[in-house]
Amino acid sequence: MTAVDFAPTDDQELFRATARSFLEREAPLATVRSWIDRPDGFDAGWWRQAAEIGFTSFLVSEEAGGGSLSGRGLDDLLIVAEEMGRLVSPGPLVPANVVAGAVSTSATRQQRERLLPGILSGDHVPGWCSGVEVEVVVDGDDHHFVLRGGASLVEAGAQAQEVLVTATGSAGLTQFLVPVDAPGVTVTPLVGIDLVRRFARLDFGDVRVDRSSVLGQVGRAGPALQHQRLVALVLQCSETTGAMSRVLEFTLDYLGDRYAAGRPLSSYQVLKHYLADMKLWLEASRGVTALAARAVHDQTDEAEELVRAAAAYVGEHGTELVQKAVQLHGGIGITWEHDLHLYLRRVSLNRNLGGTPAEHLERLAELSLQQLETS
């Protein structure tokens, strides 16, 4: 165990400032609200600008056109996620980066050249199916495959031109890059608790693809899918900590401005103690998320444990912090007009996406018990 230094580099600090001012200028909350009624939940031109700053490039290798600020792309990307969480930004952050990373790591040159330039420029939005709900059968020779089944929850599934889907079959888990306009693919947009992040159900009715659609090796996609899921969970945790930090800030301001019985609400000890707890939840969330990101990047044998611990803790305390902020705001906190519900929607989405806290705890128990068997 070596000491890990979490201190941000100068480049990362500068990038954070750039990302924050970009989001504050181009997608303030009023703008985000105005995008609620758009089918895709965001503005394509805005996403291209975001991509230009680097929102989709940190998990992509330099030779493939990406690059990281610190040598740890996931750490850099956490900054994006946290800043987007602060302003409940829309946009396909998770699928774009998960797919970009996967393509950069495992794709053939042809696939890379087909997909990466579009993802990196923001012109192309990829979809990512987090589950394994699709079956694959080999069609005749081993160069053709038939995909059958439904992916029930695909972020940006209706905005994507192409999706990454994991299928199970006699050969094992295999990942495919499938154009959504391929014959047999049906896309059904869904409606969710978050007002600007979009999901869809994808049905694969005997979709025929050939070997050029396979990402990585046939039957060997287990570790890749696991890594993608851990990356997605860490990004969600970071986005939630961003939301928590912003909510705590404006709650502190509000309680400082608002007076009851001649004194600011923030001078009442019971309220101060709530706020102290909220600060603890925020810093603990940040700490465990940063540890988890390091472990995922380094692919240590504790990576899944740390990610599950982060997802369980941040999931639970992210929603708790925002609900507590609603309580501290009083009646205004449950109105449409106040921004709190935008944050509550986002942290609630992240809390359950990719597993609930209870599911993460169950998996942590399994891992702890497995360790006893092997130690």
Next chain:
Amino acid sequence: MSPPEEQRESVEQFARRSGEWLAANMPRLTSEPVHERRDDIWDRQRELQRMLWDGGFAGICVPRDYGGLGLPVEYQRAFTAESLPYELPFYLGTPTFSIILATLLDFGTHEQKLAHVPGILRGDTIWVQFLSEPSGGSDLAACLTRADRREDTWVLNGAKIWSSAAEACDFALCLARTNWDVPKHRGLSVFILDLRAPGVTIEPITQVNGNHTFCQEFFDDVVLPLDALLGEVDQGWTVTTALLTHEREGVGGSSPYVSGRNLLAPGSTVRTNPAAVLARSLGIADDPVARQLVGEQRMSDLVQRGLVERVSVGVRTGSLPPSAAALLKLYTAGASVRRTEIAATLAGEGGVVWSPGDVETQERADKYLIRQADSISGGTSEIQRNIISERVLGLPRELAADRDVPYREVRQSSRARTD
């Protein structure tokens, strides 16, 4: 003086040499050590510390003038990482090293440091802090113990309580009031107290679990030399504030002076999940409710590790103030409560009624009964929340009836002793 950087071995070299020395000299742990300061452990602690001293690994971050190695904190961290499989003097970590040694280095004169620091590093002296008083609770500055100047001495009178294992200790840092005509925080001083001095009486307190982790002390005309004063006269609150910050570092696991595992914050270093061990031994590892608790235990330990890193880096880089150590204290107190509760719940019926001689089950029950201790000692969780809200978040301070009032005019608890 530290050795110039170019002559120093690298952290990696130091880690390798430490690992080799530890393997050759220190006993390997045969079971997970626990935070439990039984009455009979202290001679062993002195012996283990002496082994570190003889091996040249005592006081890694302590200046060389006072017997240490004068190395940066990375070397201490590397040593601790190497030391995890071995028995080290865990119980000296807090308070002797993380709190007392750190405070002596902050405020001691050259002579005081020469007189006391090497003895600590050799394992010759174990220290305790005398802060809390029977009347004061977590309000440490409401100190009624007095030190009066009499010719070329200070004369100490009063009582302290909740000092850890004072019976086994040799010296104390003692907070006393030296000026009653100024407000609460401005009339205090800190003294180095030899516990063998005439007039010092130490009585162990029997806790709910039968242990004597804490003591109370009485001082009757204890005569101290002038050089027993640590820091400036009437500036004792400055010393105490530093001391409390070091305490939070010690409890949270970020002290640069502690070697070995931090038993006060076990999650930060231990890999094994104690709840998983318990669930398996009870045969309930397949029970879904038990598994939620086992998972929660692991989550709690890993989150603690993340928080330790977050707070230490935050304080070092300035994104968090030093008082953010209160976040660690608040977290570890809550985690400790949950740890005992999880164990008690997993144990079920068999955890509240057991066969005679089942020591393990009895200890688990005792821990549950005393589970609030970590949320009380070293400043209650309520005090930590005050610190976080006022000093970390900058919220308005609590109204204090004793602010800016000469201390002799401040009302005391009805049973408190006054002058």
